[in-house]
C-alpha cells in the first residue's frame with residue numbers, strides 16, 4: 253500500500269469544504285489507491301463545525317482515510333502537507349467586487365504562505381480556490397518563495413467545466429464528448445471561455461465545435477454570458493452558491509495535475525505565466541495546460557483571433573490591476 257499523502261483543506265467548515273472532504277476521502281482527487289490524511293483548518297468561530305465534519309468523516313468509514321486533524325492553528329494545519337487546497341478566506345458578500353475581496357484576503361494569504369513555506373513539504377502542490385483566486389495565489393507565491401512557483405495554482409476548472417456543459421447542451425451531445433475549451437486569465441465576472449479550439453467526439457474522430465454549432469456568433473455572445481452568469485443562476489435557484497460543482501472541479505484540477513491529463517486533452521489552470529501568449533511573466537493567469545508526472549505545461553502555438561486577443565489582454569490588465577492593488581494594501 254502507498255504511504256498516505258497529507259491533504260490540507262483550509263476553510264474546511266464552509267460549504268465547498270463539506271462537499272469536498274468526502275470526495276477526497278473516496279479517492280476522487282488522488283486516485284482510488286492513494287491513502288490520505290486530512291488536515292482541516294478553519295477559524296475559531298467554526299471550530300465546533302470542524303469537529304462535526306470530522307465525526308461525519310469517521311462515520312463514513314472510508315478505507316483510504318488514514319487520519320483527520322481538525323485545527324484552528326495554521327502552523328499545525330500546514331505540518332507535513334503534500335497537497336494544499338485553499339478554500340478559506342473572507343467570503344464575497346453581495347455587491348463586493350474583487351478589490352473589496354483582495355483587501356480582506358491579502359493578510360490571510362500572506363500568513364498562510366509563510367506557514368506553508370515553513371511547515372509543508374518542500375514540494376507541496378497548492379490550489380487556491382478562495383476568491384479572488386488568482387490574486388490570492390499570487391500573494392501566496394510571492395510570500396512562499398521556497399515553494400517552487402510552478403507548485404502554486406488557482407482554480408478555473410469550474411468555469412472550464414461549465415463551458416463544456418454549455419457546449420454539450422447546445423450541441424445535444426454528452427459532456428464527456430466535448431473537450432479543449434479554454435478559460436483564459438482571471439476567474440472574475442469578465443471571465444472568457446474560448447471555444448475556438450474546442451472539439452467534439454463524433455465517433456470516427458473529432459470535429460471542431462465551431463463547425464457544428466448552428467450559429468457560431470453564439471460562441472462570442474450567449475455562450476460567454478451563460479458561463480459568466482452560471483454562478484448567479486445557481487445562487488438564485490439554490491439560495492446558496494455552487495459548492496458541489498466547485499468541489500468536483502477542485503478534485504478534477506488536482507487529479508489531472510497529479511495523475512496527468514488524458515492524451516489529446518487539455519484543461520484550464522491558473523498557473524504562473526512564463527510569458528506564453530504574450531502574458532506578463534509572473535502573473536497567475538489561466539492557460540490551457542496538459543499535465544504529466546505531476547507537472548503542467550502550457551499548450552503552445554494555438555492560433556488566437558482578434559476577439560480572443562482582446563479578451564485575453566483585458567483579463568491580463570485586470571490581473572495587473574489586482575496585483576498592484578494588492579501590493580498597495582500590503583505596503
Ligand code: NAI
Nearest residue numbers: 263265266267268294340341343381382383385407410498
Ligand atoms: P464559505 O464561506 O462557506 O466557507 C469559507 C470558510 O473559510 C468558512 O468556513 C470560514 O470560516 C473560513 N475562513 C475564513 N477565514 C479563514 C482563515 N483565515 N483561515 C481559514 N479558514 C477561514 O465559502 P464557500 O462557498 O465554501 O467558498 C469558499 C471560497 O471559494 C470562497 O472564497 C468562494 O468565493 C470561492 N469559490 C471559488 C470558485 C472558483 O471557481 N475559483 C468557485 C466557488 C467558490
